[in-house]
Amino acid sequence: MPVALAHARRLLKGGSLALTGLWLALSPAAAQGEPPVKIGVLTDLSSLYADNGGSGSVVAARMAVEDFGGRVLGRPIEVVSADHQNKTDVGAALARRWLDADDVKVIVDVPNSAIALAVQDITRERGRIFLASGAATSRLTGDACSPTGIHWTYDTYALAQGTARAVTRRGGKSWYFVTADYALGTQLEEDSRRVIQAAGGRVLGSVRHPIGSADFSSYLLQAQGSGAQVVGLADAGGDLILALKQAAEFGVVQSGQTLAGLLVFIADIHGLGLAAAQGLILSTAFYWDLNDETRAWSQRFVARTNKVPTMIHAGTYGAVTHYLKAMAAANTDDGPTVAAQMRRMPVNDFMTRDGRIREDGRLVRDIHLMQVKAPSESKGRFDYYKLLETIPGEDAFRPLSAGNCPLVKRG
Incomplete structure (x- = not known):
C-alpha cells in the first residue's frame, strides 16, 4: 500500500509539473518570449523605517508601473519586494539573489544607509541600476558613487x-x-x-x-x-x-x-x-499639501494605504517612473545605457520641477x-x-x- 501511494503521488506531482509547463507555454509572455522587467523594492517591512518606506514604497512603485501602462519595450513589468530587516548581510544577500538568480533589473528604496552602500557596490559590479529613495548618506554620490547608482530623494x-x-x-x-x-x-x-x-x-x-x-x-x-x-x-x-x-x-x-x-x-x-x-x-523633499498635483497623488496613495505619504514614497514613485521612461527612450534594459539616459533626461513629476541628475548620480531638486x-x-x-x-x-x-x-x- 505505501508503494502504491508513493507511485500515485509521483504521478500527481508529474501531472502538476506538466500542467505548470503547459500554462507557461500558453501564457502570452512565454509565447512571445517576453520575460518581465523586474523592479525590486528592497525595504524595511517590519522595523524602524517601515512607516517611512516599507509597504508604502511597494505601493508607490506599483502605482508608477500602473500609471506607465504596465509594460515597457513590449514586456510586462513586475514589482517584487523584500524585507532587509535592517541587517547589511541580509540586504546584500537579497540583492545578490535578485540580480544573479531572479534577473531583477533595478533595485529601489533601501531605507538604511549601511545596506544602501552595500547594494551600491553590488549593483555597480553587475552593471545594474540602484535608485536610492530611502537611503540618506551623501557618500552614495561621494566616494561610493556609481555609474549605475542614482540618489533620488534627499541626502544628509x-x-x-x-x-x-x-x-x-x-x-x-x-x-x-x-x-x-x-x-x-x-x-x-x-x-x-x-x-x-x-x-x-x-x-x-x-x-x-x-x-x-x-x-x-x-x-x-x-x-x-x-x-x-x-x-x-x-x-x-x-x-x-x-x-x-x-x-x-x-x-x-x-x-x-x-x-x-x-x-x-x-x-x-x-x-x-x-x-x-x-x-x-x-x-x-516632499509634502503632500504643497500644491494641487501633490494633493492629487497623495489622495490616491492614502486611498490605497490609509497612511500619510512620506518623501520616500513619493521619491520611489518618481524614481520608478523616470527609470521606465528612460528605458523606453533608450530602447534597452541594459543598466549602464539606461542610467546614462536617465542622466540626460530632465525630471518632471508632481514632486520635482526641472530636476537633473548629475554625473555623480545626485538628483538635484528643491528642498x-x-x-x-x-x-x-x-x-x-x-x-x-x-x-x-x-x-x-x-x-x-x-x-x-x-x-x-x-x-x-x-x-
Missing part, C-alpha cells in the same frame, strides 16, 4: 543645509548631537557639523547610540549636561520617535534647549502627535524647510506642516566638485 548634506543651517541662523549657536551609531547617523552628524561651523556655530560634543535603542535617558542626560542650546537628533524612524518622546519626559525643551530633528518624516510626526512635535523644524504646526493650527487629517522656506536644489545639495566622486572629471 541637503538635510543639514536645511535644518542645521536654519536653526543655527535663528540663534542656536551651540550644539550637542545624539547620533545613531551607523552610516546614516555618523554621516548626518558630519555633514551637519560643517554647516553649523560655516554658519558661525560650534559643536560641544556628541554621544552615539545603537540602532533600535530601547532607552535614550542616558544620552539625553548627557545632552542636557552639555549646556548646548540645541540638541541635534541624528537618527531616524523609531529611534527618533522614542528620543523625542523621552526628551519631552525629561523636559529638554522646558529647560531651555531646542530640539532639532535632522531626519524627520511626516510618518514620525503622525506617530508622535502634534502636541509632542509642535514647533520642530525639519527639511523634506523645503518646514515647521510642525501646533494642534490649534491643524485644519484636518495629516495637516502637520507649514512651509518656512524653499531651498533651491543648487543651494541644498553638495557642490559636484566637493564630493570626491571618481566619476567626476577634474578641471
Whole structure:
C-alpha cells in the first residue's frame, strides 16, 4: 500500500509539473518570449523605517508601473519586494539573489544607509541600476558613487543645509548631537557639523547610540549636561520617535534647549502627535499639501494605504517612473545605457520641477524647510506642516566638485 501511494503521488506531482509547463507555454509572455522587467523594492517591512518606506514604497512603485501602462519595450513589468530587516548581510544577500538568480533589473528604496552602500557596490559590479529613495548618506554620490547608482530623494548634506543651517541662523549657536551609531547617523552628524561651523556655530560634543535603542535617558542626560542650546537628533524612524518622546519626559525643551530633528518624516510626526512635535523644524523633499498635483497623488496613495505619504514614497514613485521612461527612450534594459539616459533626461513629476541628475548620480531638486504646526493650527487629517522656506536644489545639495566622486572629471 505505501508503494502504491508513493507511485500515485509521483504521478500527481508529474501531472502538476506538466500542467505548470503547459500554462507557461500558453501564457502570452512565454509565447512571445517576453520575460518581465523586474523592479525590486528592497525595504524595511517590519522595523524602524517601515512607516517611512516599507509597504508604502511597494505601493508607490506599483502605482508608477500602473500609471506607465504596465509594460515597457513590449514586456510586462513586475514589482517584487523584500524585507532587509535592517541587517547589511541580509540586504546584500537579497540583492545578490535578485540580480544573479531572479534577473531583477533595478533595485529601489533601501531605507538604511549601511545596506544602501552595500547594494551600491553590488549593483555597480553587475552593471545594474540602484535608485536610492530611502537611503540618506551623501557618500552614495561621494566616494561610493556609481555609474549605475542614482540618489533620488534627499541626502544628509541637503538635510543639514536645511535644518542645521536654519536653526543655527535663528540663534542656536551651540550644539550637542545624539547620533545613531551607523552610516546614516555618523554621516548626518558630519555633514551637519560643517554647516553649523560655516554658519558661525560650534559643536560641544556628541554621544552615539545603537540602532533600535530601547532607552535614550542616558544620552539625553548627557545632552542636557552639555549646556548646548540645541540638541541635534541624528537618527531616524523609531529611534527618533522614542528620543523625542523621552526628551519631552525629561523636559529638554522646558529647560531651555531646542530640539532639532535632522531626519524627520511626516510618518514620525503622525506617530508622535502634534502636541509632542509642535514647533520642530525639519527639511523634506516632499509634502503632500504643497500644491494641487501633490494633493492629487497623495489622495490616491492614502486611498490605497490609509497612511500619510512620506518623501520616500513619493521619491520611489518618481524614481520608478523616470527609470521606465528612460528605458523606453533608450530602447534597452541594459543598466549602464539606461542610467546614462536617465542622466540626460530632465525630471518632471508632481514632486520635482526641472530636476537633473548629475554625473555623480545626485538628483538635484528643491528642498523645503518646514515647521510642525501646533494642534490649534491643524485644519484636518495629516495637516502637520507649514512651509518656512524653499531651498533651491543648487543651494541644498553638495557642490559636484566637493564630493570626491571618481566619476567626476577634474578641471
